[in-house]
Every structure is written in structure tokens, then in C-alpha cells.
Amino acid sequence: xxxxxxxxxxxxxxxxxxxxxxxxxxxxxxxxxxxxxxxxxxxxxxxxxxxxxxxxxxxxxxxxxxxxxxxxxxxxxxxxxxxxxxxxxxxxxxxxxxxxxxxxxxxxxxxxxxxxxxxxxxxxxxxxxxxxxxxxxxxxxxxxxxxxxxxxxxxxxxxxxxxxxxxxxxxxxxxxxxxxxxxxxxxxxxxxxxxxxxxxxxxxxxxxxxxxxxxxxxxxxxxxxxxxxxxxxxxxxxxxxxxxxxxxxxxxxxxxxxxxxxxxxxxxxxxxxxxxxxxxxxxxxxxxxxxxxxxxxxxxxxxxxxxxxxxxxxxxxxxxxxxxxxxxxxxxxxxxxxxxxxxxxxxxxxxxxxxxxxxxxxxxxxxxxxxxxxxxxxxxxxxxxxxxxxxxxxxxxxxxxxxxxxxxxxxxxxxxxxxxxxxxxxxxxxxxxxxxxxxxxxxxxxxxxxxxxxxxxxxxxxxxxxxxxxxxxxxxxxxxxxxxxxxxxxxxxxxxxxxxxxxxxxxxxxxxxxxxxxxxxxxxxxxxxxxxxxxxxxxxxxxxxxxxxxxxxxxxxxxxxxxxxxxxxxxxxxxxxxxxxxxxxxxxxxxxxxxxxxxxxxx
Amino acid sequence: xxxxxxxxxxxxxxxxxxxxxxxxxxxxxxxxxxxxxxxxxxxxxxxxxxxxxxxxxxxxxxxxxxxxxxxxxxxxxxxxxxxxxxxxxxxxxxxxxxxxxxxxxxxxxxxxxxxxxxxxxxxxxxxxxxxxxxxxxxxxxxxxxxxxxxxxxxxxxxxxxxxxxxxxxxxxxxxxxxxxxxxxxxxxxxxxxxxxxxxxxxxxxxxxxxxxxxxxxxxxxxxxxxxxxxxxxxxxxxxxxxxxxxxxxxxxxxxxxxxxxxxxxxxxxxxxxxxxxxxx
Numbered sequence: 001x002x003x004x005x006x007x008x009x010x011x012x013x014x015x016x017x018x019x020x021x022x023x024x025x026x027x028x029x030x031x032x033x034x035x036x037x038x039x040x041x042x043x044x045x046x047x048x049x050x051x052x053x054x055x056x057x058x059x060x061x062x063x064x065x066x067x068x069x070x071x072x073x074x075x076x077x078x079x080x081x082x083x084x085x086x087x088x089x090x091x092x093x094x095x096x097x098x099x100x101x102x103x104x105x106x107x108x109x110x111x112x113x114x115x116x117x118x119x120x121x122x123x124x125x126x127x128x129x130x131x132x133x134x135x136x137x138x139x140x141x142x143x144x145x146x147x148x149x150x151x152x153x154x155x156x157x158x159x160x161x162x163x164x165x166x167x168x169x170x171x172x173x174x175x176x177x178x179x180x181x182x183x184x185x186x187x188x189x190x191x192x193x194x195x196x197x198x199x200x201x202x203x204x205x206x207x208x209x210x211x212x213x214x215x216x217x218x219x220x221x222x223x224x225x226x227x228x229x230x231x232x233x234x235x236x237x238x239x240x241x242x243x244x245x246x247x248x249x250x251x252x253x254x255x256x257x258x259x260x261x262x263x264x265x266x267x268x269x270x271x272x273x274x275x276x277x278x279x280x281x282x283x284x285x286x287x288x289x290x291x292x293x294x295x296x297x298x299x300x301x302x303x304x305x306x307x308x309x310x311x312x313x314x315x316x317x318x319x320x321x322x323x324x325x326x327x328x329x330x331x332x333x334x335x336x337x338x339x340x341x342x343x344x345x346x347x348x349x350x351x352x353x354x355x356x357x358x359x360x361x362x363x364x365x366x367x368x369x370x371x372x373x374x375x376x377x378x379x380x381x382x383x384x385x386x387x388x389x390x391x392x393x394x395x396x397x398x399x400x401x402x403x404x405x406x407x408x409x410x411x412x413x414x415x416x417x418x419x420x421x422x423x424x425x426x427x428x429x430x431x432x433x434x435x436x437x438x439x440x441x442x443x444x445x446x447x448x449x450x451x452x453x454x455x456x457x458x459x460x461x462x463x464x465x466x467x468x469x470x471x472x473x474x475x476x477x478x479x480x481x482x483x484x485x486x487x488x489x490x491x492x493x494x495x496x497x498x499x500x501x502x503x504x505x506x507x508x509x510x511x512x513x514x515x516x517x518x519x520x521x522x523x524x525x526x527x528x529x530x531x532x533x534x535x536x537x538x539x540x541x542x543x544x545x546x547x548x549x550x551x552x553x554x555x556x557x558x559x560x561x562x563x564x565x566x567x568x569x570x571x572x573x574x575x576x577x578x579x580x581x582x583x584x585x586x587x588x589x590x591x592x593x594x595x596x597x598x599x600x601x602x603x
Numbered sequence: 604x605x606x607x608x609x610x611x612x613x614x615x616x617x618x619x620x621x622x623x624x625x626x627x628x629x630x631x632x633x634x635x636x637x638x639x640x641x642x643x644x645x646x647x648x649x650x651x652x653x654x655x656x657x658x659x660x661x662x663x664x665x666x667x668x669x670x671x672x673x674x675x676x677x678x679x680x681x682x683x684x685x686x687x688x689x690x691x692x693x694x695x696x697x698x699x700x701x702x703x704x705x706x707x708x709x710x711x712x713x714x715x716x717x718x719x720x721x722x723x724x725x726x727x728x729x730x731x732x733x734x735x736x737x738x739x740x741x742x743x744x745x746x747x748x749x750x751x752x753x754x755x756x757x758x759x760x761x762x763x764x765x766x767x768x769x770x771x772x773x774x775x776x777x778x779x780x781x782x783x784x785x786x787x788x789x790x791x792x793x794x795x796x797x798x799x800x801x802x803x804x805x806x807x808x809x810x811x812x813x814x815x816x817x818x819x820x821x822x823x824x825x826x827x828x829x830x831x832x833x834x835x836x837x838x839x840x841x842x843x844x845x846x847x848x849x850x851x852x853x854x855x856x857x858x859x860x861x862x863x864x865x866x867x868x869x870x871x872x873x874x875x876x877x878x879x880x881x882x883x
Contacts (some may be wrong), residue, residue, distance in 0.1 A: 068758035068759070068792065069754075069757060069758040069759070069761035070754075070758055070792050073761050076758070076759065076761065077761065077762060080759075094681075095677055095759075096676075096677065097674070097676050097754050097758065099793070460776050460777070460780055462776065462777050462780040463780030463781065466781075483761075
């Protein structure tokens with residue numbers, strides 16, 4: 001009976017035939033009618049299959065991955081505001097919170113996200129966008145293209161600014177930024193203004209170096225008898241006390257303290273007010289022997305913290321190693337998750353003798369010189385780390401070398417400070433490397449003036465401020481969270497120090513999955529974010545809304561913030577989205593709404 | 604900073620303890636305890652051993668987490684919404700000071716006092732039950748912490764917890780940042796479900812009820828303290844309502860379990876059986 005009912009339901013004229021057979025019609029007649037029925041329904045079945053086998057388009061449901069308030073108070077707030085906005089335009093949103101390192105692992109290593117909100121370390125030079133967006137890197141792990149963004153036009157523009165120099169490069173950068181502003185591979189939201197607290201009574205010279213860079217902690221002038229003994233730094237992120245690996249993406253933000261431990265050939269010396277210049281550092285100097293060849297001489301008699309000399313071989317090793325942390329021993333290379341774009345600029349390194357080498361770059365000179373800013377690793381420490389990391393009984397992802405996962409404690413670099421001791425989530429203590437070249441009389445570069453530098457971990461702005469007020473600390477190395485800035489009381493000894501930032505908060509899309517790979521979709525989302533309102537609301541005004549993710553110096557007039565986003569103006573006002581306008585925008589981008597006002601998107 | 608805070612906790616609790624021992628336990632019981640403490644400790648040996656090993660395990664496991672759990676913050680938030688924010692509506696600086704005090708000092712006292720008070724009873728059954736219940740609370744809480752990864756309200760709604768109508772922050776670590784040193788020593792910020800502050804306070808509350816005939820004056824004090832601790836976890840933005848419910852359920856379960864187990868088997872009896880068995 002069950003079968004009959006189904007066929008009866010499907011074919012209206014089958015009803016009588018099937019029920020008829022139970023009414024004593026002859027077997028032959030029944031058979032004949034059944035054959036006829038099959039013939040007449042075969043067309044229907046095709047149609048039926050066509051109807052039934054179409055996937056229904058569901059409401060767009062997405063997840064925003066971000067950090068908890070302990071990790072980044074601004075990120076979770078931005079994520080919640082954006083989630084609320086997306087909900088009003090008919091998208092189902094949930095928020096996933098992760099700790100600092102889990103967040104970066106999900107986004108940078110495993111690409112396990114739909115959308116994410118976070119802070120990008122950015123760059124003083126706009127070339128950081130090359131590694132951030134070039135399609136060649138869409139499959140790699142690390143800060144190189146976490147979005148999986150692929151666009152041949154953008155690739156062209158990213159490459160064009162890389163090979164150009166001078167005014168030509170300036171124009172190429174403008175062209176690149178404009179193309180990016182249209183594509184919106186990620187939505188740049190704002191650049192925070194960094195506030196730190198410093199104590200003036202023990203040290204002078206805070207405004208010399210930018211405290212997000214190594215030079216902020218060099219050349220300080222001790223003001224009292226015992227202040228040269230120990231510089232007391234408060235850091236709000238516990239990760240430097242847990243891991244000191246310059247190649248690890250999950251434990252590094254800007255890598256300020258890593259830069260105190262490791263030297264690079266050249267250093268971008270950034271003043272507290274943001275002025276910067278690329279200075280020879282471990283290299284005594286360099287000259288361009290032709291368009292693409294740099295000849296460098298290393299400073300003589302430099303040593304790593306374990307006493308081994310720094311040689312041209314270590315430099316050549318570093319660039320080779322960062323390009324492939326398995327050093328060719330595996331079926332495919334395992335490039336570094338940090339410094340990727342800078343290393344890619346180097347085509348070849350020719351070691352001439354112990355201290356001279358020639359570097360051939362495949363880029364223009366400006367970007368080629370940026371390649372000199374990667375940390376120089378001692379070959380004798382790192383060559384053994386070119387092996388796959390192992391955990392007994394667990395299958396490890398290919399390309400996971402010891403080099404990218406080790407905590408690298410104790411770190412052996414050649415930088416102005418060397419590692420002394422640490423305790424997880426508590427502190428890490430550096431001691432001055434007395435043999436550092438900056439301490440030589442003949443060298444006029446920022447030098448370490450304190451004997452010890454203790455980075456105390458204190459997870460909250462409020463307690464960090466208390467430490468400074470109690471004279472238990474000299475400086476907060478992490479920027480203070482924006483909600484406490486208004487409450488800071490300036491005293492004789494303690495004062496806030498404001499400095500520009502090149503980091504930026506952004507909303508990242510995982511372009512590997514629909515509909516985030518669709519630029520029209522991304523454009524509409526970008527227009528649902530009221531950046532100026534968020535700056536007031538979330539950052540208490542201590543940030544600047546941006547339309548393009550580079551520093552002011554490189555921002556073209558077309559993309560400068562002029563009270564509103566010049567390319568992606570907000571569809572609404574005062575943080576409130578105009579739902580009708582937003583719906584029209586989605587519909588014009590080819591998406592549909594159902595009767596309940598839900599955005600239906602094929603995912 | 605940590606040692607400063609610790610010292611303060613030790614000082615406050617060691618002022619409160621003798622006063623309350625005198626008040627609730629009485630001189631007589633303390634005097635008998637002085638003569639009988641050896642035999643009581645011998646009797647309670649197993650319970651003491653269990654609770655101290657669980658506490659030791661607790662210290663190592665809670666800080667790092669095994670990394671096998673499921674992220675549940677969003678689920679909790681979708682179920683209960685922004686329920687915890689109702690406490691923000693009644694927030695005043697005085698209440699904040701009160702609940703911060705209760706959360707740290709009150710809680711420590713609430714946990715330590717009954718251990719001493721029940722040790723002072725000549726029948727060690729309650730003492731052993733209490734220790735066993737503590738051990739179960741920690742052990743089960745530990746497993747749940749490993750399985751459920753969730754952030755508390757302060758991590759999800761930082762601005763709503765921090766900016767109450769009175770202008771001062773009710774978030775514990777903004778109001779009293781020094782406490783962060785203390786709690787960081789024992790906890791990760793994703794150890795939210797269930798609220799162990801709730802379950803242990805409720806455990807003490809239930810025991811206070813069970814022992815009301817021995818310590819009638821302790822019962823109201825314990826109830827007030829326990830309820831205050833439980834409210835403080837939500838008021839200070841540390842726990843969700845669901846964590847508190849789970850904590851209450853955990854407390855009832857652990858008390859019931861400890862009453863079942865303690866006194867059923869005795870280890871010394873077991874030992875006698877074994878040695879008897881040996882003789883054959």
C-alpha cells in the first residue's frame with residue numbers, strides 16, 4: 001500500500017489505474033496500463049529530479065573570529081558592533097573568541113575562519129601589502145595572504161610598486177592602493193593612536209625612539225645613580241615570556257623585543273614622532289654596484305651571544321633558511337610565516353669573504369633595501385631546526401618545521417640585549433650584550449645604556465598604570481587600552497607619551513569560500529561599517545578611521561579620510577545602518593532577500 | 604604585587620578565623636581537639652590525601668589546559684542573552700567594594716573556616732565528607748574546564764561590565780587590579796563553566812545546613828556569605844548565569860556523592876581484610 005500511495009501522490013492520473021487494479025480488472029489490462037503509466041511518467045521523473053535536486057539557498061550564516069577582551073579589548077568590541085550591524089541586514093552571525101595565539105593560528109596558519117577582526121602589524125613601507133595580498137601566497141601559512149585573496153590585476157599592481165623606485169614607485173603605490181580600495185580584500189577600519197606611560201624621573205630620552213621598535217629601548221639616559229642597573233618594562237601581552245622565536249607567527253605581533261635580541265643588516269630607525277630612516281646596522285654600509293646588486297660589508301668582530309662570530313655565511317644562511325625552513329630536504333619548501341615578502345625580494349646571495357657579500361634583488365632598490373631588515377640567525381643554532389617537528393603518535397602537518405614552532409629559549413642572536421632568564425606569564429629578563437657594536441666609540445647608533453631590561457608581564461592596563469604610579473616600572477611597552485586613557489593622571493614623574501602607529505584594525509574575509517570571494521559582497525560589507533563612529537565608540541576617539549592601510553606618508557589624496565570613507569561611504573549614519581539602502585545594495589550586487597528579510601546566499 | 608596581595612589575604616583570613624572559631628566552635632570543642640587531633644587526622648588521612656592531590660593536579664592542569672575542549676562562549680551567550688547585565692543596573696561603588704571583598708577574602712574564609720570547624724567535631728565524618736566534596740568539586744570542575752572552553756562576560760562585553768551607571772568599574776580587575784595577580788596564579792580566562800566559586804560556596808552552604816545542630820550560628824553566616832559569593836561572580840563580570848547554575852548543580856551532586864561514599868568503606872577496614880587475606 002505504501003508504494004501505491006507514493007505513486008498515487010506523484011501522478012494524479014495514476015490514481016484510478018492503481019486503485020482500479022484492486023477492483024478485479026484482468027491481469028493483462030493491469031499490466032498494459034502499468035506500461036503506459038511508466039512511459040507517460042518518465043518525462044515527469046526527469047522534471048521531478050530537476051526540481052528536487054536543486055539545493056535551496058539558505059540564509060547567509062557566518063562566524064566572526066576575534067580575540068577575547070583579555071587579548072584585545074578593541075577587537076572583540078569591533079566584532080560585536082559589526083556582528084550587530086550584519087544581523088540587522090539579515091545575516092546570521094556568531095562570534096568566535098580565541099586567545100591571542102589560538103586566534104593567530106586559526107587565521108594565519110589554518111585559515112579556519114569566515115571573517116575575522118584583528119589588528120594587523122602593518123608596515124612603515126607599503127610593500128608589506130605584497131606579501132599580504134599576492135595570490136602566490138594564498139596557500140602558504142603565515143602573514144602572507146591569510147585571506148586567500150587572488151586577483152591578477154592586484155598582483156600586477158603589487159609587483160609594479162616593487163620593481164619601481166622614486167617617483168615612479170610613488171605612482172605605482174597609488175595605483176596599487178586604489179585597486180585594493182575597490183577590491184576590499186579586507187576592510188581597513190582604523191589606525192590606533194598609541195599611548196604609553198613613561199616615568200621621567202629615572203630616564204630621559206623617551207621621545208627619541210619609537211617604543212614599538214627596538215630603538216625605543218636604546219639610548220635612554222639614566223637620571224639617577226641606580227637607574228642604569230635595570231630598565232623596568234611592563235608588557236601587557238604574556239607571549240614574549242613564553243616564546244622568543246622570531247619566525248613564529250602565533251606568538252609575535254610587531255616583534256619589538258625580538259629586535260632587541262636579533263640584529264638585522266639594516267634597521268628602520270623610527271623616532272617617537274614617526275620620523276624614520278633606514279640605517280646600516282649589522283652591515284657597516286652598502287652600495288648598489290648595479291641596478292639590482294647590493295654590496296655589503298658586515299661590521300668587523302661582531303659576535304652572537306654565545307661567542308660565535310657573525311659571518312657572511314650566517315647572513316646567506318638566514319635568507320636561504322627563511323625562504324625554505326626545511327632547506328630543500330622536503331618535497332616542497334616550507335617558507336617562513338613572517339618576513340615572507342622581504343625575503344622574496346632576494347634572488348641570490350654571493351658570499352665574497354668572511355664579512356662581505358653581494359645580494360642580488362629581483363625588485364627595485366627601495367624594496368630591495370627593505371629586505372635587509374630581517375633578523376640574522378646564527379647558522380649553527382638554526383640549521384638543525386630545518387627538520388620536521390615531531391610529537392610522538394601525532395601526524396604533523398607537512399611543512400611544520402622545528403624552526404617555526406620552537407619557543408627558541410634561550411634565544412641566541414647578536415642584538416644589543418641577550419636573554420638572561422624568564423618565567424612563563426611572569427617576566428623575561430634581558431641583560432646588556434656588552435660586546436654589541438653600537439657600544440663602540442666609533443659607531444654612532446642608538447646603544448643599550450641599561451645593564452638589564454626586565455619585561456614584566458602585567459595583563460591589564462589598569463594594573464600596568466598602577467605599577468608606574470607606584471614607581472615599580474618605568475614604561476609600558478604595550479600601548480594602553482583606549483578606555484583607560486582618559487583617566488590617566490599626569491604627575492611630575494609619570495606622563496603619557498603619544499605616538500603614531502602603522503598598525504591597523506581590519507575586518508578580514510576568507511576569500512577561499514563563498515560569498516567572501518565575491519568583491520561585490522565585500523564592497524557592500526565595507527559600506528556597512530561606520531568607521532568614524534567605531535573610532536568614537538570603541539576607541540574613545542584614540543584612533544583615526546582609514547580607507548587605505550598605509551601610513552599618512554603614503555596615503556594618496558583620493559584615499560585620505562575626509563570625514564567619510566572616500567571609496568566605501570557608510571550606508572547610514574551614527575553607527576545605524578539604513579536597512580533599506582543596505583538591502584538595495586546587496587540586491588544590486590546580485591544577492592536576494594526572502595520575505596522575512598533574511599539575506600539568502602549560496603554558501 | 605602577588606606577594607602583597609597574598610599577604611593581605613592571609614592577614615584578613617587569619618584575623619577572621621580565630622574570631623569565628625571562638626564564636627561558632629567554642630572553647631570546649633577546641634580543647635578536645637587539642638587532645639584528639641592525632642587520632643582525627645589518622646582517621647581522616649585518606650580524605651586529606653585525596654583533596655591535596657586533587658588540589659595539586661588542579662594547579663598544573665588548570666593553567667595550561669589540554670586543548671581538547673569545545674568553544675562554547677557563543678552558545679552560552681545565545682541561551683542566556685545578556686542576563687548578567689541586570690547586576691550592572693543596581694551597581695554602586697559600595698556594592699562593588701563589597702562584592703570585590705567577598706569574592707577574594709570572603710570566599711577564602713568561607714572555604715577555610717568549615718575545614719577547621721568540622722575538624723573540631725569529635726565525629727570526623729563531616730570533616731571527611733567536606734574534604735571529599737571539595738575534592739569532587741575540583742576534580743569534576745577540572746574535567747568540565749577541559750571540555751568547555753568559554754570566556755566570561757568581562758571578556759565578551761568588556762564595556763558593559765566596566766561602565767556602570769555610577770561611573771566606576773565593576774569589573775574586578777579594573778576596580779582592584781591587584782587581584783589579577785592572585786587569580787592568574789590559579790586560573791585561565793577560559794575556565795568559566797562551571798563557576799567553582801559558586802559550587803564550593805554552595806557546598807559549604809549545604810554543609811552548614813547539614814550541621815546546623817552542631818553549629819546553629821554558623822548556618823545564617825554561611826548562607827549570607829555563600830549567596831554573596833555567588834552573586835559576586837556575576838556582578839563582577841566573571842561568570843555567566845549558566846556557569847552559576849552549573850556550579851549549584853555541581854555542588855548538590857558533590858555533597859550527595861560525598862555523603863554516599865564517606866563512611867561506606869573505610870580504608871583501615873580494607874587494610875585489615877587484606878592482611879587477614881594474607882594469613883591464609
